[in-house]
Amino acid sequence: MAERPETEKYPPGQHPALPPPASQVGVIAWLRDNLFSGPVNIALTLLSLYLIWLTVPPIIEWAIIDANFNAGESREACVRDGACWTMIRARFWQFMYGFYPVNERWRIDLGLVLFFVPMVGLLIDRVPAKKYIAIFLFGIYPFLAFWLFSGGFWSLPAVETRLWGGLFLTILLGAVGIVFSLPMGVILALGRRSELPVIRLLCTAFIEITRAVPLITVLFMASVMLPLFLPEGVTFDKLMRAMIGIALFGAAYMAEVVRGGLQAIPRGQYEGAMAMGLGYWQMTGLIIMPQALRIVIPGIVNTFIGLFKDTTLVIVIGLFELLNIVQAAFRDANWAGLAKEGYAFVAIVFFLFCFSMSRYSLYLERKLHTGHKR
Amino acid sequence: MTDQAVARVRGGGWWRDQRVRGIVFQIVVAAAIVLFAAYIIGNTAQNLEQRGIASGFEFLGRQAGFDISITLIPYTVESSYGRVFWVGLVNTIVLSVIGIFLATIWGFLLGILRLSPNWLIRKLAATYLETIRNIPLALQIVFWYFGVIAAMPVVRNAIDINGTVFLHNRGVNFPKLLPEAGFILIPIALLVGIGIAVLMKRWVARRQAATGEQFPTGWVTAGLVLGLPFLTALIAGQPWAWEYPELKGFNFKGGWVILPEFVAVLMALVAYTSAFIGEIVRAGIQAVSHGQTEAAYAVGLRPGPTLRLVIIPQALRVIVPPLTSQYLNLTKNSTLGVLVAYPDLVNVFAGTVLNQTGQAVECLLLTMLVYMTLSLLISAFMNWYNKRIALKER
Numbered sequence: 179m180a181e182r183p184e185t186e187k188y189p190p191g192q193h194p195a196l197p198p199p200a201s202q203v204g205v206i207a208w209l210r211d212n213l214f215s216g217p218v219n220i221a222l223t224l225l226s227l228y229l230i231w232l233t234v235p236p237i238i239e240w241a242i243i244d245a246n247f248n249a250g251e252s253r254e255a256c257v258r259d260g261a262c263w264t265m266i267r268a269r270f271w272q273f274m275y276g277f278y279p280v281n282e283r284w285r286i287d288l289g290l291v292l293f294f295v296p297m298v299g300l301l302i303d304r305v306p307a308k309k310y311i312a313i314f315l316f317g318i319y320p321f322l323a324f325w326l327f328s329g330g331f332w333s334l335p336a337v338e339t340r341l342w343g344g345l346f347l348t349i350l351l352g353a354v355g356i357v358f359s360l361p362m363g364v365i366l367a368l369g370r371r372s373e374l375p376v377i378r379l380l381c382t383a384f385i386e387i388t389r390a391v392p393l394i395t396v397l398f399m400a401s402v403m404l405p406l407f408l409p410e411g412v413t414f415d416k417l418m419r420a421m422i423g424i425a426l427f428g429a430a431y432m433a434e435v436v437r438g439g440l441q442a443i444p445r446g447q448y449e450g451a452m453a454m455g456l457g458y459w460q461m462t463g464l465i466i467m468p469q470a471l472r473i474v475i476p477g478i479v480n481t482f483i484g485l486f487k488d489t490t491l492v493i494v495i496g497l498f499e500l501l502n503i504v505q506a507a508f509r510d511a512n513w514a515g516l517a518k519e520g521y522a523f524v525a526i527v528f529f530l531f532c533f534s535m536s537r538y539s540l541y542l543e544r545k546l547h548t549g550h551k552r
Numbered sequence: 553m554t555d556q557a558v559a560r561v562r563g564g565g566w567w568r569d570q571r572v573r574g575i576v577f578q579i580v581v582a583a584a585i586v587l588f589a590a591y592i593i594g595n596t597a598q599n600l601e602q603r604g605i606a607s608g609f610e611f612l613g614r615q616a617g618f619d620i621s622i623t624l625i626p627y628t629v630e631s632s633y634g635r636v637f638w639v640g641l642v643n644t645i646v647l648s649v650i651g652i653f654l655a656t657i658w659g660f661l662l663g664i665l666r667l668s669p670n671w672l673i674r675k676l677a678a679t680y681l682e683t684i685r686n687i688p689l690a691l692q693i694v695f696w697y698f699g700v701i702a703a704m705p706v707v708r709n710a711i712d713i714n715g716t717v718f719l720h721n722r723g724v725n726f727p728k729l730l731p732e733a734g735f736i737l738i739p740i741a742l743l744v745g746i747g748i749a750v751l752m753k754r755w756v757a758r759r760q761a762a763t764g765e766q767f768p769t770g771w772v773t774a775g776l777v778l779g780l781p782f783l784t785a786l787i788a789g790q791p792w793a794w795e796y797p798e799l800k801g802f803n804f805k806g807g808w809v810i811l812p813e814f815v816a817v818l819m820a821l822v823a824y825t826s827a828f829i830g831e832i833v834r835a836g837i838q839a840v841s842h843g844q845t846e847a848a849y850a851v852g853l854r855p856g857p858t859l860r861l862v863i864i865p866q867a868l869r870v871i872v873p874p875l876t877s878q879y880l881n882l883t884k885n886s887t888l889g890v891l892v893a894y895p896d897l898v899n900v901f902a903g904t905v906l907n908q909t910g911q912a913v914e915c916l917l918l919t920m921l922v923y924m925t926l927s928l929l930i931s932a933f934m935n936w937y938n939k940r941i942a943l944k945e946r
Contacts, residue, residue, distance in 0.1 A: 212669070212670065212671035212672075213670060213671055213672055215669065215670075219669065219670050222668070222670050222672075222673050223670060223672050223673075226670075226672045226673055226676055227672070229676070230676070373574070374574050374577065374578050375578070376578040376581060376582050377577075377578060377581060380581070380585065387920075387924065390920075390923060390924040390927040390928070391884070391920045391923045391924065392884035392885070392887040392898065392923060393884075394887045394888065394890060394898055395887070395898060395902060395916060395919055395920055395923065398898070398902055398906075398916060399916050399920075402906065402912040402916065403596075403912050403913060403916060405599075406595070406596045406599045406600065406912060406913070407592045407595055407596055408595060409595050409598075410595075410598070410599065410602070483686075487686075487687075487688035487689070487690075488688070490688045490690040490691060491690055491888070493690065493891060494890055494891070501688070501690060501691055501694070505694070505698075517695075517698045517699045517702065517703070518699050518703075521691060521694070521695045521698075521699050524691055525687045525691060525695075528686065528687055528688055528691065529683065529686045529687055532685075532686035532687075533682065533686045536685075536686065
């Protein structure tokens, strides 16, 4: 049988779709649409490429190709032109744990595990028994951790807080920020929406005043004025005062985030709860808060990222958190002048923490935007 | 049934009445706060007395006796603590205002680049924003100061631009403008130019409303505002002289100088805040539905006017409220200048003066009051602006 011509193969209108022309798909079309769609775009693309060429290769050359990764005791160990990562290598464990005694560092590890495991459990939806995790984390853990880190009981030797430092201290301050400021923020937010005028006034005043002043002044206040407030003979150490300052400061911001969540709960939920005969605390604890907090988790995470970055400010009252301990390292005569390497290291550490947290918050936002949204 | 009635039916006492309970609870809380405050004030008074620290604001009149690196109002070592307060306040305000100005421009640009049709530009802007946003501001400030500026050449080997501007690790020196007779005419010409431009804009709007005719407002305004002072300068015969910085001994003499503290804090503040503003602007523009753009194209507007007349006015409504809080953040964050000894209010007043006089309560109280006032002023201004651009619902 002779081959029928192409046009007779299919009845009219039944021809299968042909592939698009080569210029409309694939790499070429993508390049043309996204990079070379017009004279302005071509110029911008070339300019960006030039900018990348100007900045990226020197950085890679400095940080990797020409860099020193060898171990060493001082700057002399760095013979090549690029970055001297030897300093980071030599001081790495100090950057992590501060001046905490080497033999006692397992306590920090244990404390951090005890913090992060329940925290992650709290943040992942599928983990059950959130209530007990929260009670542990916000009620028991702070005291447990304080005991564990400061020691001085049973056979654990005491470690003074002035030895605490490095990334450990940064995380600790951040953890204090979240563990104390979240419950305080919830109470303040409830107070601000309370029907009792005195309570409302007090909470509003605290929130607004704290949010209007810079964190540094709060830290100054905690470090200079707190000792004046206390009766003679009672003293807090410096770290404790910084923690109080950060917790109070964070609480004001958390309160506003939580208030946003409370406002998003429809009135019907309150009325429904009251119709069921629930009292104020039952209504708040069983109906309103679980819904409100779930809505504002992204906001809480974002506030926490801000608070975490702000922990660097404790430098002004002389605490050796990550940034300060790294600065101390390159002011040491052995490593003098290695500011760029030190700052790059701190920047990478902070970036890893903050970036992953912000991704998590984005993921939550996306998840919360689907399904049963009002 | 009222609460009291419920209480009566149940046979309970007054504590079953919600209203009474509310009042009692408030009284208890208020009493606790008052007692706590009294306790604190008592302790403080006792502590101050024991340490021999005076109280009250008399110390503001006493001589300060220390020098400040950046003073924009007259200040000497003999000036009073009160003067220190004003010097610090001016430094804070100058830093915040310049910072807000630059961060807004740079932030809007970044936000627009972030939405560019060009893939490369979009990704570059996103990478930049994401990096800057996730690195603490304090780190950025010390990086610019100790990492970049400290690594610049020493004064003797300053980078020489054209023999007029000198970059080195102690700042930037550039020529100083010395006005001569007749110089006053130039700012007057500038004001006149602005005045005419404002009047012209009104006339153009009226004419366009009446006849539909357009007018090249942008070019004429530029001509008026820039051209008029320029012409005046030419006619008046350039009534000024330059004082060039010169290397004398270990430092430059003459000319103006911008100190590295200021540069470092400003750069970090602008970079950090503009990254947040960029995200806000992006979100604002994305909040305007694409149908608006299509409708604008359909009625024949070109991309430029579409952006200017259709998209931005609507996006601004979404942008302005979070922008306000970024301005507040920038103002509050300017206190981080402390880390590199930029003499802002917190550094000189809540720092040095507090340490010298020991009057912590007064110093911190004044400082906090200042920041509260600044916050209120910025909020008030932005609220006024927000009201102006808000959707007019009729």
